[in-house]
Amino acid sequence: MNKKLYSLKKIFFLTALFGGTFLFAQTKVTGTVEDVNGPIDQATVNVKGTNITTTTDADGLYQLTLEPGKYEIIVSKIGEPTTTQTINVLDENEVSLDFFLQSINSETDLSEVVLIGSRAVGRTQLDSSTPVDVIDIKEVTKDVGQVSLNQILNYVAPSFSSNTQVISDGTDHIDPASLRGLGPDQVLVLINGKRRHTTSLVNINGSFGKGSVGTDLNAIPTSAIKRIEILREGAAAQYGSDAIAGVINIVLEDSTDKLRASISYGGNLSRNAEDNFDGETFQANVNYGVKVGEKGGFVNVAGSYDKRQPFNRQKEFTGTIFSDYNRPDLYPNPTGKDITEEELARRGETRADYVSRIGQS
Incomplete structure (x- = not known):
């Protein structure tokens, strides 16, 4: 009984030391993304249902690290149709999975592609966006x-x-x-x-x-x-x-x-x-x-x-248009007195003749 207990303890001890390697073995998934014109750079490679995502480099190459299991890999790029493949990852060192994207047809609407504010590789950070x-x-x-x-x-x-x-x-x-x-x-x-x-x-x-x-x-x-x-x-x-x-x-x-x-x-x-x-x-x-x-x-x-057509929003001015300062014949004793009504009557004019236009030209 003691021998069996000792053996079990030994097994647990060895598992604690090496179990991470055996229980959590990971496989490297690599491949290329291409279309009829050759490799596609900056294509997004995503494992469906997870936050595992990467992008292709200038040669169209990508790399993912996955634990054994069955996964659905999605590849997308603006201007290209989205492509999906299913892969069954076993306990191997490396697995290859390539993608070929069909050329986009002329009827696809790309009206929302933005021309200004582009962020090219090597010039600025790609992980920030400009509104x-x-x-x-x-x-x-x-x-x-x-x-x-x-x-x-x-x-x-x-x-x-x-x-x-x-x-x-x-x-x-x-x-x-x-x-x-x-x-x-x-x-x-x-x-x-x-x-x-x-x-x-x-x-x-x-x-x-x-x-x-x-x-x-x-x-x-x-x-x-x-x-x-x-x-x-x-x-x-x-x-x-x-x-x-x-x-x-x-x-x-x-x-x-x-x-x-x-x-x-x-x-x-x-x-x-x-x-x-x-x-x-x-x-x-x-x-x-x-x-x-x-x-x-x-x-x-x-x-x-x-x-x-123009419009005017200036109403008739009700303030002082003429004072006795405007009458040279009243010199030398002007006081600033409002003589608007008298002066308009003398000139045969009305206040409407002195309305400025404020509005659309």
Whole structure:
């Protein structure tokens, strides 16, 4: 009996020393991920139902370490179909499992692929993300009662701000735009990833962004735009100091053999409006593209007709228009007395003749 007890103790002792090796033996699963063009890098390899995940390197190679058992391996990559294989891992040193991804077809929708703010290997950290708003203009214009690009973005992007300016010289006609409350010259505007030139107008008087020069977004027809990408945090690190507020990338329409047209009309229906309805806006858009050659070339033509009527929100001024300082014949003893009514009567005018216009140009 003592011999048996001693033998059992010996077995438990040996198991404690070496049991980890035998009971938790792990197998290395390796392989490649390829498509018709060769190895695929940065493809995600995931073990279904677990948090075991890795990515392929530049040669399409991946490696997983698994305990014996049956697993479902999922491989995915943006622009490629997801592929799944089942593997039965035994107590072996290494197992090979390769994946071949079929080429994506032309009908797959990739409209949400972001062009700006990309984080390439070797340039920045891949485990951090930069928030990017992707705005589909065709979808937005169906629901938004606005005709200019500034006002459309003002409606859908919380960090974007643009308002019509008044009594501010040329800025009455070019609305300054802001991201995150910073100046118009601190947001970088790109068109298809290329820098858009700024205006030659310096914002003056009491307008927003006084002293700065921004970009006239309203000069770009909405019919020529496919989508808009707005990059905020991290923009300055990737694009320079003129992108402190962020980056707005306007992706132009590239569709072919499709005619798209729209007409928008609106105005202000209000008791404060002139004749109860003013500030009418009208816009007509058209877009059409044709293919060029057999290698994906195209020409896309867009046109826009815009008309905007003014409105005024300044009421009749009830304060002092003329004082006795305005009457040289009362010199040398002016006192600052209000003589508005007397002077208007003398001139044959009314207060309505001295109302400035404050509103849309």
